[in-house]
Amino acid sequence: MKNMTLEHIANACGGSYIGTEGKKTVCVSDITTDSRKVSDGCLFVPIQGSRVDGHDFIDQVIEKGALAVLSEKDLGIQNFPYIRVESSLKALKDLAEYYLQQLKIPVIGITGSVGKTSTKEMTAAVLSQKYHVLKTQGNFNNELGLPLTVFRLRDEDEMAILEMGISDFGEMRTLAEIARPKTAMITNIGYCHLENLKDRDGVFKAKTEIFEYVRDDGHVILNGDDDKLEQVCDVHGIKPVKFGLNQKNDVYADEIKSMGFSGVSCTIHTPAGSFKTLVPMPGKHMVYNALAGTCAGILYGLTLEQIKSGIESFQPLEGRFHIITTSRYQIIDDCYNANPMSMKASLEVLQDGEGRKVAILGDMAELGKDEKDLHEEVGTFAGSLKLDALYCTGRLSESLAAAAKKSNSKLDVRHFVDKDALLDWLPILLKDGDTILVKASHSMEFDKVVKYLEREEK
Structure with a gap:
């Protein structure tokens, strides 16, 4: 080192x-x-x-x-x-900051309410077309995990892409002081960690603490379709580069077409030109991740051909809309985490599945005083979609299930007292050929539901 x-x-x-x-x-x-x-x-x-x-x-x-x-x-x-x-913890942070200073490589710090990890993976896929990139692994994105990621850097690494996760005010300032990012990227401002951050204005304030440590010669990349982020016009003299589906953004996409579970095709427009690409993961939200990666690619000197190749090489991680095919089902493993925005996005994509569309959902954590209303909101949204069944467990998901049933009386909605009861009933409720979305906050341990479905055979 x-x-x-x-x-x-x-x-x-x-x-x-x-x-x-x-x-x-x-x-x-x-x-x-x-x-x-x-x-x-x-x-x-x-x-x-x-x-x-x-x-x-x-x-x-x-x-x-x-x-x-x-x-x-x-x-x-x-x-x-x-x-x-x-x-020891403070020393760890001090050492990570010192070590990064020795390496003198650009750092891209990525934060936001939804899509941090997939945006990090997409940005790494793009920039790896030109540079030797080190990226955050797993959930090593907090005050302990970020320094440990930094310590993995070696002389051959030309760039670090660091995911930065927080749950309270001041935490982003701590992470940003370590990383001193050349590029700060924010995916969106949504409903997450509201127990501490109270509302979206609080989320915005906490996430944008990253701006305090952006290098003077650096960049800021923002989702220009987000109503909070679109208002950011200047960051200490840096003009943000904005992406989205609206043509007012610096980088935008149109001609968006779902290709089922094969992904989403679109045309991406940049100041350097336009190109067509297939984002190899379903959901319109993945187009936003591709746009964020495109912005980074342009800022770091990649050609449009390199950016396109990077987007099309993207691979999802386990637990984050990872599609598993068994002899009986097609399983969408999206159980790493959940909040209202990501829950709605995943439910929307479920409609593209083959056979019956079944959602197995659990509680969304850390939503604060509005947690019941936010679960009801997701339930109402689920009822508005072309789904066949909705099976839930968890205290808060009881409100989600009730709202879904009220929204769509034809939808097969069931709520189970706990995960064991849910697993007992699944062999009876599920049918061969079902496409099944499994999603909840990490604390619900829904990875056990995924493993159960993978094991189940005729």
Whole structure:
């Protein structure tokens, strides 16, 4: 890791080095907080959690080959070097910021209420046509996950694409201070984390904290169709590049046509010209992700041919509108997370499925005082679509189911007291050839529903 000697690490995080002089100038090979992922020559950063204290594993990680550790505790004189710090978590953030400064590569920070991960994947698919790109993996997008993503960067990486997730005010400021993005991208402002952020104005305020740390020579990419983001005309002297379906945007799409579960075809218009493409994932919302990736591609010097190739190479992740075909069903695994905007988008796409269209839905979390109304809103929307069945479980989804039934009395709507009851009934309710959407907030553990459907055979 470039310039990550123990001496530099101690200085960067304001810690005190305790060990031999000879080890001070040795570079660590990696930085980890997981004792199970310790490798030879790495630095182990113990985090004190609610259940486990990483300091309890210090002897173990040294035996496994760690070069040194950080510690909030006085370990006395040891036969290995360590760096004493006030807070391991703060030190981790300081080290990530320092490490990025050493690498001097552009960072694209992506946030928004819906579509952060798919937009990150799409943007990476596009920019990988020209650059060696490192992107956030899984849900490593918070104050702990983002630094760990940064530590995966190596000399060959030419660009970092970092997903930035928050749930309260001030959190984006912390992430942005680490990342110092050259490009800030916001997908939309929706209804999420309302327990802390209260309403969409609060979401807007929290998400746009990212602007405070955009580099002076940087860019801002925004969804120009979003009523909150369209009002942003200047970010510290930077004129935002806007995308959407409206022709007023800098980059826009038209001639949009659903190709079923094969994806969505469209024509994308840019200041550099236009091109036709197939976004290989269903849903109009995926066109927005392709447009965001197109904006990034143009700003970083890709040709339209390269951008088109990147869009068409996109691959969805497990749990995020991942389509699974079994001997009995076609399953849309979209159970990683859910909010009203993403729930409606997925339900709309379900209509393109073959056979009966069945939605299996669970609660949407962190919606605050309006949670019941927002579930009812999704239920009413589901009732307006060409669906055959809606099966729900969860306390809040009872309101969703009732609203769907009220909206469409012909729709087969059922609510189950818990997930086990739902699973007991599914073999009776489902039919061969069904297309089934499985979606809920991550806390509902609907990945178990997906696994159950995958296992079920005649």
